[in-house]
Amino acid sequence: MTTLETAKAQLETNGFLDIDTSNIDYIAEIKRLKKEKNAILLAHYYQIDEIQKIADFVGDSLALAQQAAKTDADMIIFAGVHFMAETAKILNPDKKVILPDLKAGCSLADSCPPEAFSEFKKQHPNHKVVTYINCSADIKALSDIVCTSSNARKIIDSFPENQPIIFAPDRNLGAYLNKETGRDMLLWDGACIVHEAFSMEKLIELVQKHPDAELIAHPESEAHMLKAAKYIGSTAGLLNHVKQSKKKKFIVATEVGILFQMMQDNPDKEIIAAPAKEDNTCACSECAFMKMNTLKKLYLCLKHELPNIEVDAELSKKAIIPIQRMLELS
């Protein structure tokens, strides 16, 4: 059984999500349980506002991994997606790491199956393997070093210029990094559905309506979006850029959850989410996986300490090496 299958079986056996909790004050209970169990709630900026508000720490992928590496809490409750909680578990094999919904996966991580990637790697034995943290533990175990969008440039620059590199799994981030570094890294053909959901047609209309707005984008976005953007950066990079910029209006091409923090940081600025191809309620791009976490699931997860993340000990020993290399370089 894979790690995910084991955890799924665990959740099915404990079918507690059907329990009626309508009389529960989730926020008060989450706070109480966190204290009682000495648990830390780590949340990504793509989580719903209510979760960001009660988290002990909100960060991008790099900051969350750094926080997970140094916490002295007994338990980590991860309001994010599976690969993030799995990374936290690899860094803390003796702690309990729980994730409110095991189905909170990631299209990017799923786009890189271990068997196929292992074959690809075998075909290029002279290459070092740099992988974006948005991948499974199996892929991390096949990597020389992990990176996030915040430190990818630095990690790649740490290799000699003539070192051939495989970059996986994000083809958009990889192509952007090839352009930035002047390298010719071999790219795995994976992508994030959220960052490929933007509509150029609708964006042009929006820019015509707001000619004074600056377009900023996450590097997981497609090349045509990145070409149009005036600033490209990771979640933390985008937040810092808007804070420091003298501009008053921004169109933001990334997952819409970032707007909560951006608006709090910049009450005097107008922040507009870049439009998605599909018509949906937010008229923007939302990560359905990140949004699977709710206050109810968070409460139940803390109460029952399930579903918990398990990583095979041998796999964990291999996967921690490239993660620690990244943390040392960051």
Ligand code: 13P
């Ligand atoms: P960062 O948090 O590194 O910006 O990555 C964005 C993302 O897609 C997380 O899943």
Ligand code: SF4
């Ligand atoms: Fe994965 Fe994209 Fe969602 Fe991030 S935003 S978790 S990369 S699907």
